Amino acid sequence: MFLKTLRILGATGLLFGGAILLSLYGQTVTKAASSTALISEVNIGSPGATNKDYVRLYNLSAEPFNLKGSRLIKRTKTGTTDTNIKSWTADAFIPANGYYTWANNDYATELQADISTSQTLAADNCLALRLGSADSGEIIDALGWGECTQLVETLPICNPTDGQSIKRTDNQDTDNNSLDFTAGCISTSTDPEPVTTTTPSNNIFTGGNETVEIEEKSILPAKIIISEIRPNPTGEDLNNEYIELYNSGEKDFILTDHRLVVDNQTPFYFSATSTIKAKEYLLLTRELTNLKLNNNGGKLALYGLKKTALISLNYSKAPEGQVFSAINTNPKNKSDWVWNLAPTPGKENLIILPNQAPLIVLDCPDKTQTANFLWLDGSDSYDPENLPIIFKWQLDNETICERASCELPVTPGKHSLSLIISDGALSDEKNCQFTKTVPSTTKANPKNSSAISGQATTKKTITKTPAKPVTKSTTKTTASIVKKSTTNNNLTLSGTVLNLPGEAGTQYFFIWPDNGNTAWQIYRYNKVFPKLTVGDHIQASGITSIVNKENRLKLQTDNAITITAHNQKIKPEENIIGDISEGDQGHYITITGQLAGKQGNVLYIDDGSGELAVYNGKVAADNVSYKIGSTLSATGVLRQTASGWRLLSRASDLKQLSMPQDKEVASTIPEVSSSIAIAPRDKNTENRYWLLLAGLLLIVVGGWSFKYMNSPQRKLVSPKDKNEQ
The missing domain is CATH 1.10.287 (Helix Hairpins)
Known part of the structure; x- marks a missing residue:
């Protein structure tokens, strides 16, 4: 027992x-989706080594593929039922992005196969990986070679020559065995080899009654492109519309059984003798194809034997007389086609771009204004062709200035402001609204955290704790804002990088100048900057301006910045939030206080004298492990925005000095160092x-x-x- x-x-x-x-x-x-498993390689042995048969499977997925419930089967060229090579009734995994090999028993040890049986393969066989029952289960992938057409995707590959295995090219899967595999009898190039037939035809097109809706997702083949279309020619459309294809490959591309589709019109099929020779164009006119290109935009696509388009193109409303042209021989993105003034049917594209409207770059004034004058700066606006720009500023529909930058006197009330720029032919316009208020005669309390941060007074009250004693710098002076009379001047500025492009805005970053006491924006409208690191010392040349009370240096060229040194240190001023005033705009400061709230990319820090919003454009504060009540220090550039003062701080310049204490633990341990965090x-x-x-x-x-x-x-x-x- x-x-x-x-x-x-x-x-x-x-x-x-x-x-x-x-x-x-x-x-x-x-288990990965069934479509992620592919037949990657097959060997059917050779004379003197007839049992060196194997099948290698590949998993396209980033997750292991479970073969349980699947079977590897074969058929002969005359067979109508499956012959099991191997069926999996227990877990067996193809590794993520990896291979799994079956082999004949006689070859398994030498090949180090994952599994083996006594089955063999031969010429003119078909092979399939099937999920479920024999003969009726879902086909995951199939391959036929020689004269076997029982289980084949579109067309079989040839029987391999002695010593050659059948290999899939780059794990591509176009559902056509003849294009996806090589076997020693066709080119091993990655270019798709066209399949020819002997059906004679005197026309390159034959009509059809099928209507096909173009699928949104298309697959771009290696060498055939839609190089140019003309939907809206000057004059009559019928005799002047065309579609142009180009073969940039080294071999002729035979269009047997391919069809061309425009919108939902009846497609046209290429005949067996239709060919685009290597490095040549094929011009397809509307008169020839009866395919109409819509002037208001549309879709066109070339299909092979499968349902997915081989190549496709969407185009917008067509300007009269212009053609939609590929700017290179391997277009992949929408930006690789442009509307072009120079039609070149059947020839190499010549790109002559039409005039484009100038573009306004302008930050609207704050919605509420108290000053009696506004400084307006539209000098960042530009023309894509670098044509001269004419400026016109309007206040309440009356023209007040015709320069890039202007000083505007304003009276109390609501106002509409417009900037119109023109290159003499085309124009751009931007409209802003603001309200000029009468300044209050009551002096604001600098200790009021709502007045400092711009936060609503109904915000949840958080118990203040005495701030850590801070010694305020005695070297602080009035911010060196560029005077309005000195804007639009050429300037070469040297200084140290405080943050990187993209952290405050994609078009600018801040530096601390060698001879100054306020940070400067270094601005480039096209976002082209050298690779920078915080602490790099640079020299930059451009034109001065002021945007939202901040000094800005507008770079005129992409190589206007020179890096002169690395690892420079700038010592920030220690500051008390309640003492922040107009003269602090652009200062590089450090504050210390408790985390009072989090919202999006903003942390609200309270030092007992007031609350300040600390902003980081790269890190959402809700996802940071800082807890309400933690003591933090933050360093960055102080900026005045429409919602109040903000500190632009990088993630590396946010430091957690202590965690909030659990109330019960704190009550039993009366004295705990503020640098120790007690976690629940x-x-x-x-x-x-x-x-x-x-x-x-x-x-x-x-x-x-x-x-x-x-x-x-x-x-x-x-x-x-x-x-x-």
């Missing part, structure tokens, strides 16, 4: 202990530790029980217990 109890106890301990450990640390493999207990982790300990104990008890059963101590067991065994 004792040994029987030990057996039960041992088995139970091992079973439940193993189950606990598996539940805690076991990995669950997700993690109940889930604690439970996992107890389960782990229980599992280990059960395994130890189970192992000891089995060991005891085989030890000499069994001799001490009573006869009664032996009989019960």
Whole structure:
């Protein structure tokens, strides 16, 4: 009885202990979608080595593919039922982006195959990976060679020559075996080899009645492109519309069984003799194809034997007389086609771009204004062809200035402001609205956190704690804002990089000038900057301006910045939030206080004298591990925005000095250093530790029980217990 109890106890301990450990640390493999498994390579042996047969499968997915429930089957060229090569009734995985190999038993050891059976392969066979029952299960992938057409995708590949395996090219899958595989009888080039037929035809097109809707997702082949279309010619459309194809490959591309589709019109099919020779164009006129290109925009596509378009093109409303042309021989994105003034039917494209309207670059004034004058700066606006620009500023529909930058007197009330720029032919316009208010005679309380940060006074009240003592810099002076009379001047500025392009805005970054006491924006409208690192010392040349009270240097060329040194340090001013004033605009400061709130990319820090919004354009504060009540320090450029003061701080310049204390713990430990963070207990982790300990104990008890059963101590067991065994 004792040994029987030990057996039960041992088995139970091992079973439940193993189950606990598996539940805690076991990995669950997700089965990939069926379309991710491909037949990658097949070998059918050769004379003298007839049993060197193997099939290599490949998994396109980033997750392991489970073969359980699948079967590898074959058919002969006359066969109508499946012959099982291997069926999987238990888990067997093709690794993520990896291979799994079946081989004949005689070749399995040498090949180090994953699985083997006695089946063989031969010429004129078909092969398929099927999910489910033989003959009727879903085909995952199929391959036919020689004269086998039972299980083939579109057209079979030829029988391989001796010593050659059938290999898939770059794991591509166009559902055409003749294009996806090589076997020693066709070119090993990655260019798709066209399939020819002997059907004679005197026309390059034959009509059809099928209507096909173009699929949005298209696959661009290696060498054939839609190089140019003319939807809206000057004069009559019928005799002047055309579609032009180009073959940039080294081989002729035969268009047998291909069809051309425009919108949902009846497609036209290329005949067996239709060919685009290597490096040549094929011009397809509307008169020839009867395909109409819509002047208001449309879609066109070239299809092969499958449902997905080989190449396709969407175009917008067509300007009269212009053609939509590819700017290179390998277009992939929408930007690789342009409307062009120079039609070149059947010839190499000549790109002459039409005039484009100038573009306004302007930040509208703040919605509410208290100053009696506004400084307007539209000098960042530009013309794509670098044509001279004419400026016109209008206030309440009256022209007030015709220069790039102007000083505008404003009266109380609501106003509309417009900037219109023109290159003499085309124009651009931007409209802004703002309200001029009468300044209040009551002096604002600088300790009011709402006045400082621009936050609503109804914001949830957070208990203030005394701020860490801060020594304010005595070297602080009035911000060196460029005077309006000195804007639009050429300037070469040297300074140290404080942040990187994209952290505050994609078109600019800040530097601290060598001779100054306020940060400068370095601005480039096309976002082209050298590779920079915070702390780089640079020299930049451009034109001065002021935007939202900040100094800006507008670069005129892409190479206007020179990096002169690295790893330079700028010491920030230590600041008290409640003392921030107009003269602090653009200063590089450090603040210290408690985290009072988080919203999006903004952290609200309160130092006891006021609250300041700390902004980082790269890191969402809600996803940062900072907890409300933590003591933080933040360093960055101080900016005045429409919603109040903000500190532009990089993620690396945000430092957590202490974590909030748990109230119960704090009450029992009266004095704890502010640099120590007391974290609450993690109940889930604690439970996992107890389960782990229980599992280990059960395994130890189970192992000891089995060991005891085989030890000499069994001799001490009573006869009664032996009989019960």
